[in-house]
Amino acid sequence: MDAIDVLRKRRSVRIFQDKPVAKADLEAIVDVARFAPTARNVQPWEFVVITNSKVLTEISKLAENGRFISGSKACIAVFCADTKYYLEDGCAATVNILNAAAALSIGSCWVAGDKKDYCHEVARLLGAPLDHKLVSLIALGYPQDKNSFKLVEKRPLGELIHWEIF
Numbered sequence: 001m002d003a004i005d006v007l008r009k010r011r012s013v014r015i016f017q018d019k020p021v022a023k024a025d026l027e028a029i030v031d032v033a034r035f036a037p038t039a040r041n042v043q044p045w046e047f048v049v050i051t052n053s054k055v056l057t058e059i060s061k062l063a064e065n066g067r068f069i070s071g072s073k074a075c076i077a078v079f080c081a082d083t084k085y086y087l088e089d090g091c092a093a094t095v096n097i098l099n100a101a102a103a104l105s106i107g108s109c110w111v112a113g114d115k116k117d118y119c120h121e122v123a124r125l126l127g128a129p130l131d132h133k134l135v136s137l138i139a140l141g142y143p144q145d146k147n148s149f150k151l152v153e154k155r156p157l158g159e160l161i162h163w164e165i166f
Helices: 003-009 023-033 053-062 064-071 086-103 119-126
Strands: 045-050 074-081 107-112 132-141
Touching: 003 086, 023 045, 023 074, 023 086, 045 053, 045 086, 053 064, 053 074, 053 119, 064 107, 064 132, 074 086, 074 119, 086 107, 086 132, 119 132
Parallel strands: none
Antiparallel strands: 045 074, 074 132, 107 132
């Protein structure tokens, strides 16, 4: 898929095949994440790649909206140092992860981190420094549904684009 196709076809995937994601693909996905926009080029992010099924299950028990993480083959936890724009920077890196995964035909789903009750427990479980905030958890794996990357209906451009004024 070219870049525009990836951006149009990426969808949240919560049911995964029982097929591991190659380490080289996980590294490629994180490599792209580090090229995300970052305020003042601070690059406050750190990425923890989890493939151990026991740890994935433990994370899924902590994150109430991420129960499906236990069925994923990998999860990337995005942490950021507590800088002025850590949330914006971490979210930009998260979006790069989602799009890079889609480009490799790997399904993904963003699970919120920041401000959730489970953040400190996940951070402790993964050994993150105390001065880092969990921005997101991204479940990864090959989609069970072969139609996961097809176009779906969205609001028409004419309904949401405004020129010069709202």
